Amino acid sequence: MKKKGVIERYVIIFIIAIAGFLVVLLFLYRIGVNNQTPEDVCKASVLLRASTARVGASSDLVPLECETQKICITAGKECAQFAGEKYSKVKVDLDKKEESKEKIEKTIADAMYRCWNMMGKGELSIFPRGTFEAGKPTCVICYRIAVADDVANNKDLMSSVNVNSYLETRVVEGTDQTYLEALTNGQVRSYARGFRDKLSDDKNVKSTKEIGIAFMQILAESEKDDPLKAFTNVAGTGAGLASTGLVFVLGPLKGIAAGIITGVAFGGASAFQAFQTRAAAAAACKEFVKEDKAKLGCSAVIPFNYNDVENFAKTCALIESQP
Amino acid sequence: MTRAKQNKKASTITLDNVLSLIIFIVGIILIVAGIFKVYNLVGEARESRSAETLLDKILTKAKSVEVGEETEVTLQGFKHDTELLLVAFNKDQAKAPEKCFFNNCLCICGGLSLTSPEEIEKLCQEGVCKQSDTKISINSKKVIQIPLPYAGTPLGGYQSNELKIELNAIDIPQTLFKLKIKKPKENEVVIYR
Numbered sequence: 019m020k021k022k023g024v025i026e027r028y029v030i031i032f033i034i035a036i037a038g039f040l041v042v043l044l045f046l047y048r049i050g051v052n053n054q055t056p057e058d059v060c061k062a063s064v065l066l067r068a069s070t071a072r073v074g075a076s077s078d079l080v081p082l083e084c085e086t087q088k089i090c091i092t093a094g095k096e097c098a099q100f101a102g103e104k105y106s107k108v109k110v111d112l113d114k115k116e117e118s119k120e121k122i123e124k125t126i127a128d129a130m131y132r133c134w135n136m137m138g139k140g141e142l143s144i145f146p147r148g149t150f151e152a153g154k155p156t157c158v159i160c161y162r163i164a165v166a167d168d169v170a171n172n173k174d175l176m177s178s179v180n181v182n183s184y185l186e187t188r189v190v191e192g193t194d195q196t197y198l199e200a201l202t203n204g205q206v207r208s209y210a211r212g213f214r215d216k217l218s219d220d221k222n223v224k225s226t227k228e229i230g231i232a233f234m235q236i237l238a239e240s241e242k243d244d245p246l247k248a249f250t251n252v253a254g255t256g257a258g259l260a261s262t263g264l265v266f267v268l269g270p271l272k273g274i275a276a277g278i279i280t281g282v283a284f285g286g287a288s289a290f291q292a293f294q295t296r297a298a299a300a301a302a303c304k305e306f307v308k309e310d311k312a313k314l315g316c317s318a319v320i321p322f323n324y325n326d327v328e329n330f331a332k333t334c335a336l337i338e339s340q341p
Numbered sequence: 342m343t344r345a346k347q348n349k350k351a352s353t354i355t356l357d358n359v360l361s362l363i364i365f366i367v368g369i370i371l372i373v374a375g376i377f378k379v380y381n382l383v384g385e386a387r388e389s390r391s392a393e394t395l396l397d398k399i400l401t402k403a404k405s406v407e408v409g410e411e412t413e414v415t416l417q418g419f420k421h422d423t424e425l426l427l428v429a430f431n432k433d434q435a436k437a438p439e440k441c442f443f444n445n446c447l448c449i450c451g452g453l454s455l456t457s458p459e460e461i462e463k464l465c466q467e468g469v470c471k472q473s474d475t476k477i478s479i480n481s482k483k484v485i486q487i488p489l490p491y492a493g494t495p496l497g498g499y500q501s502n503e504l505k506i507e508l509n510a511i512d513i514p515q516t517l518f519k520l521k522i523k524k525p526k527e528n529e530v531v532i533y534r
């Protein structure tokens with residue numbers, strides 16, 4: 019009789035536990051699917067992965083729920099680059115050049131900042147260590163930004179866009195930091211002179227109508243490794259990104275966006291080598307977990323020419339975001 | 342309390358403990374199995390969604406190509422655990438996945454457990470397919486090598502056998518990649534790398 023009572027008690031507890039589990043699942047599902055933006059969902063999965071990695075679980079167990087968001091900068095036309103895909107629009111008025119220029123710069127700068135923020139500001143270890151073999155970082159392509167033909171054909175407007183300058187001088191909404199400071203966790207206030215000169219002298223600029231904003235992370239392979247050295251291992255290809263991805267963008271702009279982050283973080287590997295701006299390169303390179311020195315590494319947000327597949331694939335062997 | 346009564350009580354407590362421990366362990370195993378099942382289903386759904394997006398992008402681009410023209414499309418690969426292949430089936434083909442419903446279709450299928458080219462249609466039953474009005478052909482070769490068990494030789498040694506299967510298929514990488522699409526004539530599209 020007593021034994022039967024015990025079993026019944028445990029059966030009831032077990033049923034309640036299962037029911038609770040299902041309620042929590044349903045709750046998470048509803049929050050995740052109905053009420054949150056794709057950015058919120060991505061950020062939550064990044065935090066969950068970083069947390070589970072801290073307690074020793076394989077980070078591969080927690081998938082990243084990050085879908086590449088598409089933004090079309092247009093004066094009215096559709097972005098052919100996104101044919102068959104869902105995308106949001108940023109409208110510009112071609113008659114108002116100054117306002118349009120600023121809108122394009124802000125769109126790119128905001129995307130870079132949101133990507134950095136979404137992926138934990140370089141303070142979280144997100145990708146499994148195994149994927150950093152051969153010095154190739156895993157990437158998340160947070161955004162694809164394209165210009166519709168009506169905007170791309172306005173050479174006057176496109177050649178005036180200077181995202182690098184925007185990042186250096188404009189303050190992120192709701193903070194007292196410039197984009198450059200925010201993207202380097204407050205460590206860089208202005209570009210090193212050499213880097214700035216290189217940007218404006220770069221002859222390898224390829225124009226494109228579409229860029230991607232990618233988050234990359236690389237960890238030092240062992241405790242003895244210098245994370246900056248690990249970052250430098252990718253410098254060869256990083257330099258590739260720097261020359262094409264860098265200024266990539268929307269027309270033959272001198273020093274558009276990318277540079278910066280390239281300079282500061284990823285491609286920064288090449289930048290700091292060339293210009294000895296080690297501090298700048300190190301900006302986004304910090305200890306992920308202070309008590310565990312083996313987990314040293316670097317993170318970066320870089321804009322790149324979305325159509326320069328060869329260069330991107332050399333640098334980034336695995337994309338963890340969904341297309 | 343007599344010793345006999347004490348022993349009986351002790352054995353009842355032990356039995357209760359063992360029973361509760363067994364129920365607890367079984368419960369934990371069921372919950373963990375449930376979580377992994379849900380995780381796997383979510384993972385598979387994510388991979389299928391990504392594959393569908395990729396197929397939509399290719400088919401939309403294919404539709405926009407004019408007869409006699411060729412275009413290039415940049416595609417975003419995605420993380421996947423097993424090798425994935427892009428394969429085309431046409432409605433006049435005898436063997437095609439059921440989900441093609443006797444139409445032309447483009448599929449992303451797992452290709453690792455293949456033992457003959459004809460089997461690709463079986464593998465694609467599990468894959469993701471999109472139907473198309475246009476006849477599609479893949480003009481890239483993919484060679485799959487399947488190691489066969491070691492076989493004895495007349496001299497007493499061993500030789501390894503390897504089965505090579507050549508398919509009209511394209512690997513889906515886990516990073517950015519480009520595909521070329523051309524339309525040699527109306528209602529016919531050729532895809533290659």
